[in-house]
Amino acid sequence: MQLFNLKVPSETVSFSQAVKQGLGSQQGLFFPASLPVFDDIAALLAMPFAARSAEILHRLIGDEISKARLSAMVEQAFNFEAPLVEVEDNIYCLELFHGPTLAFKDFGGRFMAQCLAQLAKGEKITILTATSGDTGAAVAHAFHGLDNIQVVILYPKGKISPLQEKLFTTLGGNIHTIAIEGDFDQCQQLVKSSFDDGHARKALHLNSANSINISRLLAQVCYYFEAVAQLPQGEAPLVSVPSGNFGNLTAAMIAKALGLPIGHFVAATNSNDTVPRYWKSGEWAPQPTQATLSNAMDVSQPNNWPRIEALFQYGYLDKSCLSTDAVDEEYTQLAMRQLASVGYISEPHAAVAYKALKRELAEGQRGIFLGTAHPAKFRESVENVLGQPISLPPALAEVAGKEGLSVTLPYDYDRLKQHLLERIANV
Numbered sequence: 513m514q515l516f517n518l519k520v521p522s523e524t525v526s527f528s529q530a531v532k533q534g535l536g537s538q539q540g541l542f543f544p545a546s547l548p549v550f551d552d553i554a555a556l557l558a559m560p561f562a563a564r565s566a567e568i569l570h571r572l573i574g575d576e577i578s579k580a581r582l583s584a585m586v587e588q589a590f591n592f593e594a595p596l597v598e599v600e601d602n603i604y605c606l607e608l609f610h611g612p613t614l615a616f617k618d619f620g621g622r623f624m625a626q627c628l629a630q631l632a633k634g635e636k637i638t639i640l641t642a643t644s645g646d647t648g649a650a651v652a653h654a655f656h657g658l659d660n661i662q663v664v665i666l667y668p669k670g671k672i673s674p675l676q677e678k679l680f681t682t683l684g685g686n687i688h689t690i691a692i693e694g695d696f697d698q699c700q701q702l703v704k705s706s707f708d709d710g711h712a713r714k715a716l717h718l719n720s721a722n723s724i725n726i727s728r729l730l731a732q733v734c735y736y737f738e739a740v741a742q743l744p745q746g747e748a749p750l751v752s753v754p755s756g757n758f759g760n761l762t763a764a765m766i767a768k769a770l771g772l773p774i775g776h777f778v779a780a781t782n783s784n785d786t787v788p789r790y791w792k793s794g795e796w797a798p799q800p801t802q803a804t805l806s807n808a809m810d811v812s813q814p815n816n817w818p819r820i821e822a823l824f825q826y827g828y829l830d831k832s833c834l835s836t837d838a839v840d841e842e843y844t845q846l847a848m849r850q851l852a853s854v855g856y857i858s859e860p861h862a863a864v865a866y867k868a869l870k871r872e873l874a875e876g877q878r879g880i881f882l883g884t885a886h887p888a889k890f891r892e893s894v895e896n897v898l899g900q901p902i903s904l905p906p907a908l909a910e911v912a913g914k915e916g917l918s919v920t921l922p923y924d925y926d927r928l929k930q931h932l933l934e935r936i937a938n939v
């Protein structure tokens with residue numbers, strides 16, 4: 513698989529290079545040089561999830577990883593289900609939260625860990641990533657205990673749910689967690705600064721692991737095929753994606769470019785509505801990040817957006833296939849109550865997608881919204897909004913009583929660099 517840098521198109525890399533490097537020069541994102549259109553969609557949809565996913569990934573990645581090896585990696589990474597649940601007539605939730613950290617980030621995180629472990633063979637690497645909540649946990653669990661790989665996770669102090677935090681700050685070993693006194697965009701900025709700093713990049717053998725890594729996106733493409741495979745035959749559905757960094761939506765749109773029958777997309781954000789405003793006005797005008805109930809989507813400078821632009825620019829999709837919608841806090845809560853009233857307990861991220869889907873869906877159309885996290889992961893807000901207790905699944909109950917091991921640092925690149933060079937470079 514060839515990829516090129518969206519900022520410096522003459523810069524081309526293999527899949528392996530793109531996975532290891534994360535970002536290209538000038539912080540450019542890697543994008544496939546070409547995307548095939550599958551002419552055997554029905555046959556693909558008839559396959560079991562893991563086998564189908566290995567087949568799709570093999571067609572995209574090519575011979576850099578053997579099919580047998582790739583199949584084994586997929587079996588390891590996707591060892592849990594993604595059920596499509598009908599919550600109302602014609603409205604389905606694709607539940608992506610049945611993995612070890614109870615959020616969809618397990619799919620991308622676990623496949624990326626498999627790729628990096630496969631590609632790095634023996635070399636020491638440091639995974640540096642910023643999380644608005646769920647990536648951190650998925651990445652931490654996927655890499656915990658792997659030889660030669662150190663993982664550093666930055667997250668905004670006090671801005672993620674206590675249980676979310678417990679899921680990745682209690683592991684220890686090769687997992688290092690740093691609470692930054694700032695917001696998620698600032699954490700992301702620190703990651704970018706580290707990658708721009710040739711010295712730090714080299715000394716630490718830096719590797720990125722957030723949603724910009726191409727391996728994560730390709731992994732996520734696979735569950736859209738799984739959604740359509742489970743959907744009863746009929747019209748191509750609308751798909752509503754609760755969006756923060758827009759990696760999940762990028763994967764959805766790549767799936768359509770590959771030929772998967774999806775009729776229309778709804779990019780659903782919370783009040784951090786840079787993209788919905790841009791889609792209306794044509795003006796890219798990020799505003800300060802606001803804290804909301806759907807905190808994993810509290811992102812005002814979504815870093816995957818250039819890839820969505822590229823899908824239009826290079827003619828894979830038409831702009832008319834995308835609508836955008838910002839759902840405020842009041843409607844998020846209303847949506848959670850509406851879902852509860854039809855017997856479906858959900859959490860704020862999925863509720864944002866559900867609300868946006870309901871607003872977009874015409875009479876008789878079918879829609880899928882993504883359930884990106886288990887409701888227990890956001891227990892405090894779910895209990896507050898619904899006024900009923902939520903029980904913890906075993907994975908969460910186990911970490912709830914453990915002590916977090918994070919250090920706290922200010923939003924200051926030099927301090928972070930010093931810390932990393934002292935604590936990580938020589939491990």
Ligand SMILES: *Cc1c(COP(=O)(O)O)cnc(C)c1O
Nearest residue numbers: 646755756757758759760808884
């Ligand atoms: C990360 C996350 C999102 C946003 O996904 P993006 O790919 O960043 O747009 C939505 N919901 C949950 C629960 C998340 O963890």
